[in-house]
Amino acid sequence: xxxxxxxAIGPHIVQPPVVxxxxxxxxxxxxxxxxxxxxGGKGLFVSEMIxxxxxxxxNEKTMQLIHFDETEKPRSIQLYGVDPVTxxxxxxxxxxxxxxxxxxxxxxxxxxxxxxxxxGSALPFKRPLLRAILNEAVGNAGDLPxxxxxxxxxxxxxxxxxxxxxxxxxxxxxAIALHGRTAAxxxxxxxxxxxxxxxxxxxxxxxxxxxxxxxxxxxxxxMMRETGCDGVVVGRGCLGRPWLFGDLVAGFxxxxxxxxxGLRQVADxxxxxxxxxxxxxxxxxxxxxxxxxxVAWYLKGFAVxxxxxxxxxxxxxxxxxxxxxxxxxxxxxxxxxxxGPRGRTSGNNRVVLPDGWLKDPYDCSAVVSADAELDTxxx
Numbered sequence: 001x002x003x004x005x006x007x008a009i010g011p012h013i014v015q016p017p018v019v020x021x022x023x024x025x026x027x028x029x030x031x032x033x034x035x036x037x038x039x040g041g042k043g044l045f046v047s048e049m050i051x052x053x054x055x056x057x058x059n060e061k062t063m064q065l066i067h068f069d070e071t072e073k074p075r076s077i078q079l080y081g082v083d084p085v086t087x088x089x090x091x092x093x094x095x096x097x098x099x100x101x102x103x104x105x106x107x108x109x110x111x112x113x114x115x116x117x118x119x120g121s122a123l124p125f126k127r128p129l130l131r132a133i134l135n136e137a138v139g140n141a142g143d144l145p146x147x148x149x150x151x152x153x154x155x156x157x158x159x160x161x162x163x164x165x166x167x168x169x170x171x172x173x174x175a176i177a178l179h180g181r182t183a184a185x186x187x188x189x190x191x192x193x194x195x196x197x198x199x200x201x202x203x204x205x206x207x208x209x210x211x212x213x214x215x216x217x218x219x220x221x222x223m224m225r226e227t228g229c230d231g232v233v234v235g236r237g238c239l240g241r242p243w244l245f246g247d248l249v250a251g252f253x254x255x256x257x258x259x260x261x262g263l264r265q266v267a268d269x270x271x272x273x274x275x276x277x278x279x280x281x282x283x284x285x286x287x288x289x290x291x292x293x294x295v296a297w298y299l300k301g302f303a304v305x306x307x308x309x310x311x312x313x314x315x316x317x318x319x320x321x322x323x324x325x326x327x328x329x330x331x332x333x334x335x336x337x338x339x340g341p342r343g344r345t346s347g348n349n350r351v352v353l354p355d356g357w358l359k360d361p362y363d364c365s366a367v368v369s370a371d372a373e374l375d376t377x378x379x
Contacts, residue, residue, distance in 0.1 A: 004224055004252060007207060007231040009044065009102055010145025010174050012074045016252030017231030018220065018245065019177070019209060020045040020238065021149075022078040022104070025293070029069055030276035034269070035238065036071070038259075039245035044076060049106050052081035052090035066099055074101035078149070080109065081133065082119045088136030095142045105137060107150040107164070110183040112352040121151045121183035122353055124160040127167060129364045134171035145174035149211070149233070152195050154351050155184040158358060161195060165203040177209035177233045183351045187236065197227040209233050215340050217244070217251030217258060236341070240297025242269065260334035263302050267325040270298050274321055285316050301338030304328060 007017030020027060020035055020043065032045040047065060054062040068075040077100040081087035087105075094100050107130070109120030124130050138146050148168055153159035161178055168176055178199050180191035191212025200208040207230035210223045215237045223232055238244045243259040250257055261269070273294060278287025295312045304312075308328065315321045 005230070007044075007175075007209075009074075009147060009207075010143075012044070012102060012145065014044045014231065016042060016249055017209075017224075018043040018248045018252070019231060019233045020245070021177075021211060021233045021235035022046045022049050022106070023235055024048055025290075026239070028065065028277075028280065029067060029072075030273065030280050031242065032072065033069060033276055034242040034273055035245045038243045039249050041071070042249050043245055044074070044102075045072065046076040046078050046104055049078050049080045049109065050090075052079050052083070052086045055079070055090045056086060056093060068100075076100060076102040076104060078104040078106050079137075080106040080114070080119060082117065082123060082129070084129075084132040084136040087133050088140045091137050091140040091144075091146075095140065095144060101144065103137065103141060103144055103146050104177075105133070105146065105148040107148055108177075108179050110151065110186050110349075110351070115183060116352040116354065118354050118357065122154060122351065122357065124150055124164040125154055125158055125357065125361050126364050127163060127361050130164060131167050131171060134168060134173055138172040146172070147175040147177065148173055149177040149179070151179045152182045152192060154353070154358070155182050161199055162202050165199050165208075169203050169205050173206065175207040175209060175230070176203065177211050179233075180210070180212040184349055186349050193223055193227050196223070196229050200228050200230075207231060211235065213341075217247040220248055221251050240294055240300060241338075242273075262330070262334060263328060263332040264330035266298055266302070267328065267330060270294070270325065271318065271322055274318060278318070284318060288315055288317055288321055291321075301335035302328075302332055303335075 004017060006013045006015035020032065027046065027048050035045055050062060050066060066077060077094060079087065079090055081090065091103060094103060106120060107124050114120035115122040150161060150164055152161045165176055176199065178196050180193055180195050193210065196208065196210040209231040210227050210229040211233035214220050214223060214232055214234050220232045223229065234244065243261065247258040274288050274291035277290050278284040281287050281290065292313050292315065296309065299309065308324065312324050315324060
């Protein structure tokens, strides 16, 4: 058993060195609560992506998304922005109004509605723009640590992660998380853990966190050993499996006993998840409707017929959800097929970019449109 050092994010010590990746529509307060409960409160759990423009304009949905439970310590917000001035204003607002204890910046999102405007994983290609955003963020953050999450680059011909890592160090970023895929890969193929190792060697001054293809606690431990990274960021591996964070604690602490919940236990977690969503939204029906996207993830590998899966995917009340779950063979044990990849797996996509984006990585004149700052949060 290799002992791993705690992860320091500014003044915050994260032990074990495990971070919940921000995922649009997923890592809201209810899901973070579930993950924290299974981990015993250990780890770092980051909010959904918050758009800086929407935050500065106090968009109603955005203000709800930045609400943290009183038990969430530290409070971590991930910001998306492409305009340095707006990013600076958002960070200053967070500091002045005590909205969070840690700020993460999103330079990893590969979805077209973000990259077509020069944001997310497209942005680090423009080195001066990346530097300007980091400078504004760190300069306005006061004592709050600022971290960033990024991908290897736009595609294999336009890799940016090493340059971006060096810029981050120079601008005072506290830590970097690297998803070992390009934007073109989206979530397809295999994550390049060697790139994580190269980044760690390139920026030894600050912690580097690895992200990509962590489906189990053993995967996380293996990534740490193989890459020398300082921590792991877990995304799709916990979809329908919030107890993975309990496994991660057990793995890093040497307990080695991982959760294998039967369908009865999984059904109980499903009901709790839907209940928390309803309480958070303030409407049971809307909470259950929002929960529907999680059904297939929770039931992966279990013997549940297609007709019942369809019925569960259109439930609209907690009583209906409980009733339909009660019709299942709840005595099923944890199936071997429940492990492994989950969520989106598409890859080899053409990355949608602003016109002329790739002509010159140092030319930032008139390439970011005025509407590039999304006006809604959560992705």
